[in-house]
Structure formats: structure tokens, C-alpha cells
Amino acid sequence: MKIMVINPNTTRSMTDAVVAAARTVARPDTEIVGGTPASGVPGVESHYEEVYGALGVIDQVRQGEDQGIDGYVVACFGDTGVPAARELANGPVVGMTEAALMTAALIAHRFTIVTLPRRTIAHSDRIVRDLGLGHRCTVRAVDVPVADVSHGSAHLAEIFAQQVHPDDEALILGCAGLTDLVGPLTERLGMPVIDGVTAAVPMVEGLIAQGLTSSRVNTWRHP
Structure with missing residues (x-):
């Protein structure tokens, strides 16, 4: 399976760090890739910056869907953009x-x-x-x-x-x-x-293994 760990801010060194951490707990057959927004804010420390971070998450999910990503981890405390990502992604989305x-x-x-x-x-x-x-x-x-x-x-x-x-x-x-x-x-x-992050990766793997993703009955229907 292929899991994208999304960093909602634009600091690539932080993306590299969370990807490295994710790989320490991922199954041997799981590919971990990082997602960093091309534009936005270098850190999410306010509600204002969280809006930009959420847009970055959505952008990365769109790209991930084109790349065949099976599931996502959002690596920002407060789970920036997670509800929107669940509506957009076909696979499961877990916030850290x-x-x-x-x-x-x-x-x-x-x-x-x-x-x-x-x-x-x-x-x-x-x-x-x-x-x-x-x-x-x-x-x-x-x-x-x-x-x-x-x-x-x-x-x-x-x-x-x-x-x-x-x-x-x-x-x-x-x-x-x-x-x-x-x-x-x-x-x-x-x-x-x-x-x-290391807590979220096995959860995503488990959901994928069970064939589970966000419910489309009501709240997280595709936009």
C-alpha cells in the first residue's frame, strides 16, 4: 500500500522528519511518501494560518489521488484540513x-x-x-x-x-x-x-487492510 504523510506547512525539513518517523513503524510492504504544499505558511500557529494549511492539505490530496495513494496521514496537531481531506480522498484519512x-x-x-x-x-x-x-x-x-x-x-x-x-x-x-x-x-x-504520526500510520494501514474508508452516507460525501 502507498500512504502519503501530508505536512500542511511549507517547511520541507519538517516533512522529511515526519516521513522518516512514519517509515520506522510502517509495514515492510508499505511505501511512505511525503506531501508538502508548494505555497502557504511555514508553520501553523493560528486559526488564520490553519486556513492556509487546510488548503495545502487539499492540494496534496488532489495530487495524491492522481498518484494512486491508498491512504493519508495529516501531520499537523489540531488535524488541519482533515474533514475536507476525508471528503476528497477515496482512501482513509487519519489526523495525527x-x-x-x-x-x-x-x-x-x-x-x-x-x-x-x-x-x-x-x-x-x-x-x-x-x-x-x-x-x-x-x-x-x-x-x-x-x-x-x-x-x-x-x-x-x-x-x-x-x-x-x-x-x-x-x-x-x-x-x-x-x-x-x-x-x-x-x-x-x-x-x-x-x-x-507514528500512531496514525498503523491506523491507516489497518483501515486499508479492512477495506474501510470514510463513510459516504452523509457528512463526508464527496464534494
């Missing part, structure tokens, strides 16, 4: 935020998202609310711009660790550019640390 939250819900009673920057808390809150997980998930944030993780995030290990509270049982990394924090924080905190 939903994937991370559903994974956390299976392995921990209480868990926290640490996202960045602070103004994007609302984007995480939206997905937590839609999944009905507000009683189990707390959203916290550090005031670091997305640009600071475009070439790696190891330098943020300490500030992320400081956001974890004693009652947290798992940590969700709230940005696609944080994949290299999984190992260090897992060891330091002694709890599951979840990256949404």
Missing part, C-alpha cells in the same frame, strides 16, 4: 491528533498533551472535545514557535518534561516536529510518550 488521543485512551486513564506555542491550545482542545476525552486529557503548552523544531526538537526535552504532572500517565507530543523527543522523554519520565 485523533490518532494520538485514541492511542493514549487505550493505554492510560489520564494523559496530557504538551503542544506549542500556547496560542494553539485551542486547536488541541477542539479535537479533545470532539472525541469526548476532556475528562481524561489535559492540554498544556510551551511558548515555543513551530520554527524552533523545524530541524529537530532534542533541545526541548527539559521544558517538555517540566510540563508533566504527577497524575499524568502518558504524554502526547503536540506537534509533528517533536518525534525525536519520544525516546529521551520515555526514558526520563517512565511513561508512554506518544507521537501522533
Whole structure:
């Protein structure tokens, strides 16, 4: 199967990082390709920028359909453009935020998202609310711009660790550019640390294997 990991922003180094992370969990017979919009914004940190990011996602799905892509992962916390992508794509579309939250819900009673920057808390809150997980998930944030993780995030290990509270049982990394924090924080905190991209890839593979895609009955009918 062929899965496209879509980065809604125009920063190619971030696309490369999430594609590399996706390949570490993909099945041997799964081909992972990256999608980066030709135009838009270098990072999605506001509702305004999210609109441009969603247009980028739609553009990449259109190209993916022409390339025979079987399924998609949207690599932006807040799942930018996911509903529109589900209407357009023939195969399944999984957002990294939903994937991370559903994974956390299976392995921990209480868990926290640490996202960045602070103004994007609302984007995480939206997905937590839609999944009905507000009683189990707390959203916290550090005031670091997305640009600071475009070439790696190891330098943020300490500030992320400081956001974890004693009652947290798992940590969700709230940005696609944080994949290299999984190992260090897992060891330091002694709890599951979840990256949404690596959580989403096996979900897409599983949906494809079952012959499942977005329901066309009502909400996600093709436009």
C-alpha cells in the first residue's frame, strides 16, 4: 500500500522528519511518501494560518489521488484540513491528533498533551472535545514557535518534561516536529510518550487492510 504523510506547512525539513518517523513503524510492504504544499505558511500557529494549511492539505490530496495513494496521514496537531481531506480522498484519512488521543485512551486513564506555542491550545482542545476525552486529557503548552523544531526538537526535552504532572500517565507530543523527543522523554519520565504520526500510520494501514474508508452516507460525501 502507498500512504502519503501530508505536512500542511511549507517547511520541507519538517516533512522529511515526519516521513522518516512514519517509515520506522510502517509495514515492510508499505511505501511512505511525503506531501508538502508548494505555497502557504511555514508553520501553523493560528486559526488564520490553519486556513492556509487546510488548503495545502487539499492540494496534496488532489495530487495524491492522481498518484494512486491508498491512504493519508495529516501531520499537523489540531488535524488541519482533515474533514475536507476525508471528503476528497477515496482512501482513509487519519489526523495525527485523533490518532494520538485514541492511542493514549487505550493505554492510560489520564494523559496530557504538551503542544506549542500556547496560542494553539485551542486547536488541541477542539479535537479533545470532539472525541469526548476532556475528562481524561489535559492540554498544556510551551511558548515555543513551530520554527524552533523545524530541524529537530532534542533541545526541548527539559521544558517538555517540566510540563508533566504527577497524575499524568502518558504524554502526547503536540506537534509533528517533536518525534525525536519520544525516546529521551520515555526514558526520563517512565511513561508512554506518544507521537501522533507514528500512531496514525498503523491506523491507516489497518483501515486499508479492512477495506474501510470514510463513510459516504452523509457528512463526508464527496464534494
